[in-house]
């Protein structure tokens with residue numbers, strides 16, 4: 001569909017994102033309908049879960065209605081309570097914090113490192129108090145946080161680690177898949193992510209002992225998952241819970257992309273690399289900064305961003321690109337500066353990079369189906385803006 005657009009003319013609008021579509025989605029959705037199983041935990045949900053379990057080595061992958069809901073499930077599983085503190089970056093999506101605020105916890109925001117925009121792992125231990133219960137690293141742009149340090153701090157202080165790996169599907173840290181290193185990992189399959197089902201997500205569970213409660217919270221507080229497997233004769237209300245399982249129709253849409261996962265990843269990485277190479281001369285002249293991928297991290301080209309000198313220049317570049325029909329967009333307004341962040345959370349220590357760098361960060365178009373010519377056109381216009 002969108003991927004099969006006519007040859008580039010130079011006058012076409014280049015969108016920021018186009019939801020992934022490989023061609024088999026409708027056939028699989030039709031199959032789900034013909035299976036007469038369009039509710040949750042049908043054939044395609046099973047296929048998707050097993051695919052992630054086999055690929056990542058996690059004990060269990062439970063498909064959810066969103067990454068937001070996967071994170072809420074993780075907060076329930078960690079038994080987060082009012083007054084507990086949860087350490088996370090402020091430069092993230094609202095859901096990272098909301099999941100814990102809904103349990104009455106206080107998000108404690110720690111500054112990011114400017115090279116990756118991930119939480120600065122060296123500042124985490126200073127933010128730990130006797131009320132701290134968990135650390136939530138967010139793998140920005142599919143580039144891993146420094147997990148060895150984070151897991152070590154967590155182990156020494158008895159804290160849970162919940163990875164917000166919404167952007168991290170198919171990316172890894174020292175050979176381990178993002179989302180599998182913490183007690184829990186959360187993926188997103190929103191239409192803006194590398195692999196999509198419209199709205200959807202997954203909870204990755206590292207320890208087999210946590211699977212039973214996760215299934216109960218996800219199935220309205222019942223042991224219906226066991227009932228479907230024939231392990232109990234009736235399902236009963238066991239605990240509080242909610243409905244976090246997506247329709248099999250959505251899982252069928254996602255399955256079509258997982259079959260093409262390598263190809264999607266390869267193409268995104270190629271575009272990322274082209275942007276990087278074409279913009280390196282500007283970076284060498286210190287006009288812009290480019291993202292960095294630390295040693296040991298394999299990223300997934302979830303996004304390509306650059307940093308301008310300041311907020312004003314960023315807005316001017318964005319407007320200039322828009323004039324040329326290119327949609328480039330900024331990213332998060334830091335949570336600690338937003339109304340709810342002020343009400344529910346607090347920033348630990350000094351905000352050296354979170355605000356300043358978020359204001360000068362601009363994301364360029366990146367999606368499956370973006371052509372080499374499109375990327376070259378975008379890079380040309382960025383260069384033209386700088387008179388290069």
Ligand SMILES: *Cc1c(COP(=O)(O)O)cnc(C)c1O
Pocket residue numbers: 065066067068069092093095096138164166167187188189190199200201
């Ligand atoms: C996309 C995203 C989310 C939310 O994902 P949904 O599936 O839309 O709930 C959470 N955290 C981060 C870092 C994200 O990028």
